[in-house]
Amino acid sequence: MDARRTLTGGALTVLGGALVVTLTGIVLHRDGAEAAALSATVKGTAATSRGVLPHAFLKLATYPDSMAGAHGPGGGVHPDWVTYGPTSALKVPAHSLVTITIDQYDGGETITNPYFATVRGTVGGTMTVDGKTLTKTSPDAVGHTFTIHAAPSNQDPLFVSVPLPAVAEDAPVAPNSDYPAPHVVTFSFITGGPGEYVWNCEYPCGDGYYAKFGGAMSSRGYMSGTFTVS
Amino acid sequence: MSSAELASRSGCKRTEVMHDDCRTGKGDTMSEAMVKHGALPTAEGGGGSMRHLNALTAVAGGVALAALGWLISHHFMQTDDPETSDQVVLITLGCWAVGFMAGIGAFAGPFRWLLGNDLTHADEMHLAGKDQGVGRYFRFTTDHKVVGVQYLIVTMVLLAVGGTLAMLMRTNLIVPHSNFLGPQTYNSLVGLHGIIMVIATIIMVTGPFGNFILPIMIGARDMAFPRLNALSLWLLVAAVPVLLSAGFMGGIPTGWSAYAPLADQATPGMDGYLMAIVIFAISSAVAGANITTTVLTMRARGMTWTRTPIFVYGVVASVGLALPALPMFMAAQVELAVDRTMEGQFFIASGGGSPWLYQNLFWLFGHPEVYVIVIPAVVALMELTPVFARKPLYNFNAAVLGIVGIVGLSIMVWAHHMYASGWAPDLNGPFMLTTEMISVPTGVLFLVVIGTIWRGRIWTTVAMMSVYAMLWNFIIGGVTGIYLSDVPADYALHGSMFVTAHFHYTLMGAGLTGAIGALYYWFPKMTGRMLSERVGFVSFWLVQIGFNVTFLGMFAVGLAGQPRRVFTYPHMFATGNFISTIGAYFIGIGMLITLYNVISSWRSGLVAPANPWGGKTLEWAVPNPIPLANFEVLPVVISDAYGYGEGDPQPPHWRADPHSPATPELVPAGAGTTISDTEGSPQ
Numbered sequence: 024m025d026a027r028r029t030l031t032g033g034a035l036t037v038l039g040g041a042l043v044v045t046l047t048g049i050v051l052h053r054d055g056a057e058a059a060a061l062s063a064t065v066k067g068t069a070a071t072s073r074g075v076l077p078h079a080f081l082k083l084a085t086y087p088d089s090m091a092g093a094h095g096p097g098g099g100v101h102p103d104w105v106t107y108g109p110t111s112a113l114k115v116p117a118h119s120l121v122t123i124t125i126d127q128y129d130g131g132e133t134i135t136n137p138y139f140a141t142v143r144g145t146v147g148g149t150m151t152v153d154g155k156t157l158t159k160t161s162p163d164a165v166g167h168t169f170t171i172h173a174a175p176s177n178q179d180p181l182f183v184s185v186p187l188p189a190v191a192e193d194a195p196v197a198p199n200s201d202y203p204a205p206h207v208v209t210f211s212f213i214t215g216g217p218g219e220y221v222w223n224c225e226y227p228c229g230d231g232y233y234a235k236f237g238g239a240m241s242s243r244g245y246m247s248g249t250f251t252v253s
Numbered sequence: 254m255s256s257a258e259l260a261s262r263s264g265c266k267r268t269e270v271m272h273d274d275c276r277t278g279k280g281d282t283m284s285e286a287m288v289k290h291g292a293l294p295t296a297e298g299g300g301g302s303m304r305h306l307n308a309l310t311a312v313a314g315g316v317a318l319a320a321l322g323w324l325i326s327h328h329f330m331q332t333d334d335p336e337t338s339d340q341v342v343l344i345t346l347g348c349w350a351v352g353f354m355a356g357i358g359a360f361a362g363p364f365r366w367l368l369g370n371d372l373t374h375a376d377e378m379h380l381a382g383k384d385q386g387v388g389r390y391f392r393f394t395t396d397h398k399v400v401g402v403q404y405l406i407v408t409m410v411l412l413a414v415g416g417t418l419a420m421l422m423r424t425n426l427i428v429p430h431s432n433f434l435g436p437q438t439y440n441s442l443v444g445l446h447g448i449i450m451v452i453a454t455i456i457m458v459t460g461p462f463g464n465f466i467l468p469i470m471i472g473a474r475d476m477a478f479p480r481l482n483a484l485s486l487w488l489l490v491a492a493v494p495v496l497l498s499a500g501f502m503g504g505i506p507t508g509w510s511a512y513a514p515l516a517d518q519a520t521p522g523m524d525g526y527l528m529a530i531v532i533f534a535i536s537s538a539v540a541g542a543n544i545t546t547t548v549l550t551m552r553a554r555g556m557t558w559t560r561t562p563i564f565v566y567g568v569v570a571s572v573g574l575a576l577p578a579l580p581m582f583m584a585a586q587v588e589l590a591v592d593r594t595m596e597g598q599f600f601i602a603s604g605g606g607s608p609w610l611y612q613n614l615f616w617l618f619g620h621p622e623v624y625v626i627v628i629p630a631v632v633a634l635m636e637l638t639p640v641f642a643r644k645p646l647y648n649f650n651a652a653v654l655g656i657v658g659i660v661g662l663s664i665m666v667w668a669h670h671m672y673a674s675g676w677a678p679d680l681n682g683p684f685m686l687t688t689e690m691i692s693v694p695t696g697v698l699f700l701v702v703i704g705t706i707w708r709g710r711i712w713t714t715v716a717m718m719s720v721y722a723m724l725w726n727f728i729i730g731g732v733t734g735i736y737l738s739d740v741p742a743d744y745a746l747h748g749s750m751f752v753t754a755h756f757h758y759t760l761m762g763a764g765l766t767g768a769i770g771a772l773y774y775w776f777p778k779m780t781g782r783m784l785s786e787r788v789g790f791v792s793f794w795l796v797q798i799g800f801n802v803t804f805l806g807m808f809a810v811g812l813a814g815q816p817r818r819v820f821t822y823p824h825m826f827a828t829g830n831f832i833s834t835i836g837a838y839f840i841g842i843g844m845l846i847t848l849y850n851v852i853s854s855w856r857s858g859l860v861a862p863a864n865p866w867g868g869k870t871l872e873w874a875v876p877n878p879i880p881l882a883n884f885e886v887l888p889v890v891i892s893d894a895y896g897y898g899e900g901d902p903q904p905p906h907w908r909a910d911p912h913s914p915a916t917p918e919l920v921p922a923g924a925g926t927t928i929s930d931t932e933g934s935p936q
Contacts, residue, residue: 029788029853036849037842044420044841048433051421055438177825219430219823230518234603237518241506243436251430 058093058244060112060251069120071146071213077119084108084126085167085187085224087202089245104239105129105167105228111248117217120146123169126205131166131189131226135234139168139225142210144183150210152188164189166206168225171250179215181252184225214252223247299375301365306358308391308490314356315349315491322348340594342502342524346495350532353491358393359484380480383881393487395479398879400486401465402779405772407489408460409848411453412765414497416844418446423803423837426830430821439820441504441522448496448509448526452533454760455575455622456489457768458629463544463568466775469872470562472553472890474882477546481539488536492529499525508818510619513600513611517592524593527586534583541572553871555890562870562894563652567632570656574663575625582618585611609676616667624663626760628656630767631698631727634720637774638702640868641717642709645895652701658694662687672740673747681740688738695731699724714866715789719770722797726762730755733808751811754804762800769793769847776854777861781877784854792846799839806833870894 063079084091085107089098092108115121134140140162142150149156166189173181187208194203224246230238239245326344330337354360362372362380372380381396382389389399390406422442425433434442464486468476476482499505503520516523548569552561589611591597598604600611632652639646646652666688672681702720711717733755736742746752776784810829815822822830864873871894875883 029785032853033788033791033846033849036852037845040417040841040845040848044417044424047417048421048424051434051438051442055435178823219821230520234514234518234601236514237520241515241518241520242503 058110058112058248060114060249061110063113063115063119063121065116065119071120073118073213076213077116079116079119079121081113081115081121081123082126083113083123083169084205085129087129090201092245094244101238101242101245104230104242104245106239106245107167107224107248111244112251113222113248114251114253115214117214117252119214120211121214122209122211124207124209125169125185125187126207127166127187127190128202128205129166129190129228130192131164131187131228133163134165134168134186134226136225137162139170139184140165140186142185144171144181145185145210145212150185150208152206152208154207160186160188165226166190167228167246169222170225171220171222173218173220178218179252181212181215181218181220181250183210183212185210186226216252218252220250220252221247222250299373299377300379301361301376303358303361303376303379303393306356306361306393307388308357310358311353311356311487311491315353315494318352318355319345319349337594339521339524339590342521343528343590343594346498346525346528349495350488350491350528354484354487357487359487361393362480380483381475381881393483395475395483396881397464397468397476397479397482398779400476400482401461401463403486404456404460404464404489405779407486407493408453408457408768409851411449411493412457412844413848415446415449415453416841418442418449419837420841422446423834425820426822427834428831429824429827434820436820437504437506440506440508440818441500443818444505444508444511444526445496445500446509448505448529450760451509451622451626452489452492452496454626454764454768455537457626457765458633458771459540459544459568459571460486460489461779462564462633462771462775463540463572463629465779466872467544467565467568468547468551469875469879469883470870471548471551471556471565472871472884472888473547473551474884474887476543477551478543481543485536485540485543488532488539492532492536495525495532496529497525499523499529510615511586511589512615513589513592513608514602516589516611517600524590527589530586531583534579534586537572537575537579541576544572545569545576553888553890559649560890560893562636563646563649563656564629564632564636564870566653566656567629567635570632570660571625571629574621574628574660577664578618578621578625581614582622585614585618588614609671609674612671612674612676613667616670617664619670620667621663623756623759624659626764627727627767628659630764630771631702631723632656633771633774634716634723634767635698635702635705636870637716637770637866637868638705638720639895639897640774640866641712641714641720642706643712643897644705644709645893645897647701647704647707649893649895651697655694655697655701658697659691662691662694666691666738669738669743672743685738685740689735692731692735699728712866714773715784715786715793716770716774718790718793719766719773722766722793723763723770726758726766726797726800730758730762733758746811748816749811750807750815750817753817754807754811757800757804757807762804766797769796772851774866775872776851777865778872778877778879780855780858781861782854782858783861783865785850785858788846788850788853792843792850795839795843795846797843799836799841799843802836803833803840804836806830806836869896 061081063081065077065079067078068075069078085105086092087105089102089104089106092106093110094100094102094106141159142148142157149158151157152160165186167187168184169187170184171181185208188206190203190206196202197204224240227235227240228246229235229240323341323345326341330341365371377395380394382392382394382399385392385394389396390403394400421434422439425431425439464476464482468474499522502525503522505511505522505526506519507515507523511523511526548565588597588599592599592601592606598606600606600608602608635646635652666684668677668680668684669688702724706720733751737746737752737755773784773789776782806829810822810826810833811817813826813829815826815829861877863876866873871888874888
């Protein structure tokens, strides 16, 4: 085997392999990359137990299907899956008071783990549901939860969990809407330093005949996502 | 007419009739002459309808039956329910496998037997691939040499796919939060990469070399059950698209271990996984029974157990270990299928089942599987070390005992993977003990290799370099394995990148390195061409340096706390991950150069002499190309195959003297003259 032929052949093989990897990566990137993040809007400041901090706001919703989320026309690949909206990638400022409002359109049943029926990690350990301040909701009527977790690392810990009460099964569809009138849930918490966190729903609302932790519950972009503090 | 009579009639010395180069004087080889005289049947007229069956008809059959299965099952089942959609997927994939096997002709023999029209000699010769050229590699061919090459190709394809996924995973991890792949995609790639590589590494030695080399090494004409041999290969081929289909049905979000109840809830991709495992387990069982029977019943006369090459022991140990282990895995997947499709409760605690049941079944396969992979790779290197050190294998009996010890202990260590699961904490201590004990027979194998190298006259080839690399890598993999076998340490390291690095050091650092060494050693016999040593050294160093950079970096981030199977990580792990990714690119480049070396050498490499390394085992005593029946006169073995050393001139480099004589101490059956008494084989 002469040297020139060996060098050329070897180089072409390496380039061919790199091309295959690159093309596969591009296809997978387009199919599976995380959605664009929704950034919280900062509006002024607020007095908190940690002093005066910037006050940031996020508006989310939970739907009984994927028609209203960010899954494309017709609900995407799984139009019948429950989903959060408008996106599952969230971004908030560091060292701030963050207030999140969630319009909860979906029904629910008994939560598997009643621990998540109690409000945890918010300012005062409370939330407001349709204007009423609560510290927990009935474990037998939970629609979803919004729960932020921190992976073990050297970033500031952050754990927030809020139960979203279920909309009654027989609730009528609201005017000019595909869904019943939602429960409006609002809560606030204080962020530490920058970090990458994840959030998810702890109510088993997904697919699979067992425990309903499949489908939307085991696929990112529906009932789970990223929570970036920056 | 006997071959001896034929040899006498054709003027050949009886000691030469092993070689096709001994001509009858009319330009015929011995095989051709035997065919002319009716001693061997021809393939002419044989095969019947099997003549029309090949890989294309197999795919057509698979697609047709899968489409039919889908249409029928889809018609009769309400697919809105996840359970029934799983049923449809499983029925479709099962139909694919049956249709594929029918299309390749796997059922032709049994079908004709049932009809009372069993295969004739001519049919068998057709099945053996006689006079079919390259086409025999795309058919249900029973010749063990063809099956060995087919296994080699399948292994390379699987390694290429698994390697591509590895490059993508490492690219995603090159910086924190790269968002190159979404988490769902990354999870799926982890699962697919893992199971593809596990299957590839299980077959990478016992498949190509266990099928091609082993029967010749023991002096047999073929495997004990040639049709089962082809069956095992094509079942494996049928399983590959089934496994890859998982990627298009939601992937394998559970990692390769497919733990329940995660797997109970996963998307239909899980059905592709479990169906592939079931098919692969059947394939492995068939192959294992075949190889074991071949070795037990078809060794050459005089090949006592103390004269049986160590490679044979290793392959038998591997497939013998897989025989009980893989059915555990298959049983777990069958139960998982029942859970997913029929509301079974095998692994669902709320229904009276137990996720621990899955873990036990899985690891009853999963840990022996490590030795199923590593033993044949290590013994392949033990086989070639005496050749390149020109010394007998150091302490053959200890090597055999080491293998036996590993096999015996390996079925008593599975629960060390479950320390942190909460299952039977009282057994953690005993399992820690058995796991740590297995380092003793493993150490014995190290000593055998080192003892063989010690003061040897080393011929530094890529194959021999692989021995050094295996020693280095396997020591790191083994020592870190002892850490993980320790209960308190495992509680800290469980589920971290440390574990990932550890098992890559064993499965890739020892296993794949051993397979590559075996490839460089036996490639001349399998293809009649030499692999380029120069290109081989370039790829060797790229792979080995890249490998150590990749996985030493992974040890570091694992010790620091980075969990495995996570698509992103905090900034504190950034440096280690960046280094690991760069190392992985080196591995990728090195493996691509190995691929180039194989392809280019196979096409146009230097023509290999029959015995380029001066090896003494029987495979080096047959000519290139190897006759269909391997030996025209079966050998009788009168000593072991490791008589290197005194009076044995160091084999010259193959370029300088490509006609290095083969000198096995054996005689044709019934004769008293040893071939080593002749003037050398006419290669």
